[in-house]
Amino acid sequence: DAGITQSPRHKVTETGTPVTLRCHQTENHRYMYWYRQDPGHGLRLIHYSYGVKDTDKGEVSDGYSVSRSKTEDFLLTLESATSSQTSVYFCAISESVASIRYEQYFGPGTRLTVT
């Protein structure tokens, strides 16, 4: 998984509680992404980061926030978890040279269940 770890790998939480998922990379890539994977939807981008403290929204960002204080770490926070956020969450990284982005490498995923 290209030097990407995600923690926790599995989590069960209750509706209304805050949850933070962590993505850690050892590749020193500039770009980091958070996706969610749901049956019938494929993968959808939640947020991404193009550098330390530089983040932007993706396709399904409502109810999520992110932070990146170090190149290697990208955190995804569900401020108040809902059952609709039950999903598998993937972190991805990619590099960029002269405005050309290269392939995205994905982490192993975090399975989150909100009860």
Added chain:
Amino acid sequence: QQQVKQSPQSLIVQKGGISIINCAYENTAFDYFPWYQQFPGKGPALLIAIRPDVSEKKEGRFTISFNKSAKQFSLHIMDSQPGDSATYFCAADQTGANNLFFGTGTRLTVIP
């Protein structure tokens, strides 16, 4: 609204046969079309990718065919093997957009 439409949802192929998965898109600004392979419990991994300046790209048993005028692209797996059994996702991207749009996935089963 699904930016990239993928079919079929599932596919069963005999060992040695050809597996074909199709994708279609509407946004003519897309300029990068990767295919990802995902095994259960793992993250997606890039399999092969194409840019619209070519109509075909082949890597081993995997070939992407690209039809720019029809806005369609497909993945062909020749001599399919049981080890190819996985879920395959097509995707599309636009330079500078930072948003890779995925199809809904095709679960391929190759029967020995």
